[in-house]
Amino acid sequence: MLGGWLRELSELVLPAVTSCQLCGSRRRPGKNSGLCCICQKEIDYWDENYFQCNKCGRYIPTQGLCVKCSEEEPPFLKAAAVGPYRGVLKEGIYSLKFRGDRNAAKPLGRLLALKIRSRLKTDDIDIIIPVPLHGNKLQARGFNQAELLAREVAREIRKPVAHNVLLKKIDTPAQTHLSQREREENLRQAFFVNTVDRVKGKGVLLLDDIFTTGSTASECTRELLEAGAEKVYVATVATGIHFSPTE
Ligand SMILES: [Zn+2]
Numbered sequence: 380m381l382g383g384w385l386r387e388l389s390e391l392v393l394p395a396v397t398s399c400q401l402c403g404s405r406r407r408p409g410k411n412s413g414l415c416c417i418c419q420k421e422i423d424y425w426d427e428n429y430f431q432c433n434k435c436g437r438y439i440p441t442q443g444l445c446v447k448c449s450e451e452e453p454p455f456l457k458a459a460a461v462g463p464y465r466g467v468l469k470e471g472i473y474s475l476k477f478r479g480d481r482n483a484a485k486p487l488g489r490l491l492a493l494k495i496r497s498r499l500k501t502d503d504i505d506i507i508i509p510v511p512l513h514g515n516k517l518q519a520r521g522f523n524q525a526e527l528l529a530r531e532v533a534r535e536i537r538k539p540v541a542h543n544v545l546l547k548k549i550d551t552p553a554q555t556h557l558s559q560r561e562r563e564e565n566l567r568q569a570f571f572v573n574t575v576d577r578v579k580g581k582g583v584l585l586l587d588d589i590f591t592t593g594s595t596a597s598e599c600t601r602e603l604l605e606a607g608a609e610k611v612y613v614a615t616v617a618t619g620i621h622f623s624p625t626e
């Protein structure tokens with residue numbers, strides 16, 4: 380009786396310890412991950428059963444490169460992602476972006492940092508640059524989700540975030556229903572490097588919430604390389620699945 384009462388009290392005082400940081404359920408989270416067993420299982424599932432393209436990080440059924448990267452190599456060195464854009468990751472990103480739940484950046488950023496450490500060469504990274512939002516969108520949302528994620532990742536991998544270095548000068552329309560070619564067309568010249576000195580000769584980790592066709596990551600990478608960045612890696616919380624040439 381007393382034990383139950385005490386537990387309830389401790390849950391009130393220490394909510395972070397007794398609920399999953401990703402889904403918010405009361406299932407007891409793992410000590411180090413902060414995730415409940417169900418979220419952890421879902422995230423592990425993809426890495427246990429599939430491969431990530433050696434280049435872009437999309438999930439594929441066999442080891443090596445995805446169809447897209449074997450046809451045309453992207454300009455960045457390598458991309459890392461926690462998992463496909465579905466399930467708990469999709470919900471977490473939705474909460475962060477559209478419900479304004481800034482706390483969601485914490486578990487997502489931590490999971491991403493783990494993936495970055497296992498997949499990328501962190502020694503090569505000098506600065507973290509979040510994919511920027513156009514001023515109009517930033518004003519409407521009140522924050523840039525990539526910036527919040529970058530802060531969490533920065534804390535975990537101990538690299539600085541370079542703010543306001545890469546900017547978006549053209550307010551491109553929502554990309555969701557566009558083909559890859561249309562996306563690329565829209566994004567051409569949409570980004571620019573504001574302070575070239577901060578990028579020159581640097582290893583850059585470009586950070587965003589979702590990797591869809593890779594058009595945004597590629598366009599930002601081209602700008603960064605043009606400004607003199609030595610190498611560019613990409614990290615996103617979620618990525619795509621590429622199981623056949625038609626997908
Ligand atoms: Zn959970």
Ligand SMILES: [Zn+2]
Pocket residue numbers: 432433434435436437444445446447448449
């Ligand atoms: Zn690929």
